[in-house]
Every structure is written in C-alpha cells, then in structure tokens.
Amino acid sequence: MTRLPGVILAGGRATRMGGGDKGLRLVGGESLMDRVIARLGAQCATLALNANGDAGRFDALGLPVLSDSIEGFAGPLAGVLAGLDWAAGQGAEAIITAAADTPFFPDDLAARLQAAAGPQGLALAASPDEAGVIRQHPTFGLWPVALREDLRAALQGGLRKIVLWTEGHAAGRAVWSSDPYDPFFNVNTPEDIATAERLIGA
Template identity: 55%
Template structure:
C-alpha cells in the first residue's frame, strides 16, 4: 500500500480583512479552526505541517512543524508551497498536498481525489461547481511534486505570485469535487464568514 503524501496547511497570510492575527486559531464549534482542519486532514494524509510566518510558539500546542516562507516580504501562497516542497523532500516524499488554512470544511476525500487527477507534471488542483454550474478552481488545494521545487523557486524569483500563474505552464489536472451540503471549499475571509462558519460547524469530539 502506498503511503499517503504529507500535507501542509497554508496560513502565511496576514488576514487583513479579519483585523490581522491567525485565522487558524479562531474559535469555531468550540475549537480552533485548525482542529477542524486536522480532523478532516489527518485520516487522509501523511505527516502534516503548518506554513506560517512569525513566532512558531503560538502553534506549539498542536505539535506540528511550522514552516516559514523561504523568501522575504510575504510573497504569497506560492512561497508556502515552496516551503512545503522543501519540507516534504526532507521526509523522502515525492509530492506534498497543500490546503488552505481558512477552509475548515475541506473534503474528506481531498487527497485521494488529487492523487487520482494528477497531470503528467504531477500537479492536481481542486475544483467544484458554483451555484450556476460553472467550474470553480480552488488552487490552494493542490498536489505538488517535489521535483518542481527548482522551477517554483525560479518562478518566484521572476515575480510569479499566483498559484495558477505557476501551475498553468507546468500543466495540471483538475480534481472535481461536487459541492457538499456543508460547502467543502467555504473559506473564511471576513467576520461575517466566520459567523456563518460557526453556525454550521459541528462540535468536535475531544
């Protein structure tokens, strides 16, 4: 049986619309958002790390590695993906999964779907359909081969900042996840989003 790939939770943003701070540590359903993400991610992934800048001690109680951006000036989620590739390579893994740190209802079949949809490049990105039936890509949820670490580092040095901007020329597969009742890719960007997430969040078992 092939071991599941490691996964990294991307949490390097500065959450300006939330007034700053770490979205992962906000309470939802009686527990931090990070606990909700881990409850869904742990059964389907290998080792898990957090991509975040600043003092890693604030995440100490979760017992996870914290990976700072390998580049200065907050270049965005691609820098977190590069950090994930470097970390995964050190584990001896061929690929790593990225997930957004503000999306607590991620699909329970995320990793399997990404693995099944990888293109020749080894990249797969998650997608679903919006209410109107249009395909909607969620590029922070992806499968990334560590062999592309050099290409990603070069792209970042050239000013590439958007995930799609890197993934499109490499080629990527689309892992389609039909919308679940709980809105699998609902992400928390504003206080109103947090209130909506709290209203639908189940209490986690301790």
C-alpha cells in the same frame, strides 16, 4: 493511494479578519486550525504548518512550522515551496496542501487529487460556484517535489499567481460537488464565522 505529507497553508495576514492568526479563531467551540489538522491528518502520512513570524505561537499544535523562504509575503506559492523543501528532506515525492481557514474540505481530498494528477504530477481542487461555473481552489493541491526548483525560480522571478504556474505545468483538476454547500467555503470575515457556525449546526 500513497499517503503523502500534508502542509497546512497559514502564511497570510488575515487582513479581512482584522489581522492575527485566522486559523486560531474558534468555530463551533473548536479552532479552524484544529478542524483542518483533524481532517487533513486523517488523509496524510504527516503534517506541517506553513506560517510566518514567531513559530512559538503554534507550539500547542505539535506540528513543525515552516516559514517562507521567499521574502515579503509572496503568497500561497511561497508556502507550497516551503512545504516542498520540507518534504524533500523526508524523501517524499509530493505534498498535499490545504488552507488553514477552510474547515469543511473533502475527506477524500488526498485520494482524488492523486487520481487527478496531470502529466507532471500536479493537481488542484475545484468546485462549482453559485452560477455553476467551475472554480479552482489553488491552495488545495497535489505538488510534486520534482518541481520545487522550477517553482523557486518562478517565485524569485516575481510570479505570485498560483494558476499561472500550475497551468504552465498542465495541472490536473479534481472537481467536487457544491451540494448542499461548497466544501471549500473559507472563513475570511467575522460574517463567515457565523456562516460556518450555521453549517456546523446543520
């Protein structure tokens, strides 16, 4: 497995959490962001954070902060593009992305995404929901730098839904088990923090 750069996606507005930086919320005495940094950092060559607004609020993390180049909170794909532009400057061929609010994602994320890459080098993570239906988690992916101009053009043309773009480029899919819980469980509400606390305790 090639150790690729990793990008943590934290560019959203956390409206269901009441606003602010969701990744800085504490779970089990540690911020969501610190948990994600530790987990993704163990799998990647280097890390950066995609976030908008004052980058100084993340100084304590010691990571480069990449803001969206597409105006108007264009969603996670804009964060992916920011990460690809950053990685291109380092001469990297691809990036691995993870969401800042998902503290339990797999410790083999990078390896299995690379193994599942489609013909154009794309792959997304997936897991079964409670009904057994496989659901993609498009903020967890393998993204080739070679497609960044295609992605930029799509975003400038108004595309916002990740899977519309990834399906158009034949993305592969890596599927993880949801037993005993979905590793892609993400914290969106105060109630989710309580659930995460229980999972950590278990």
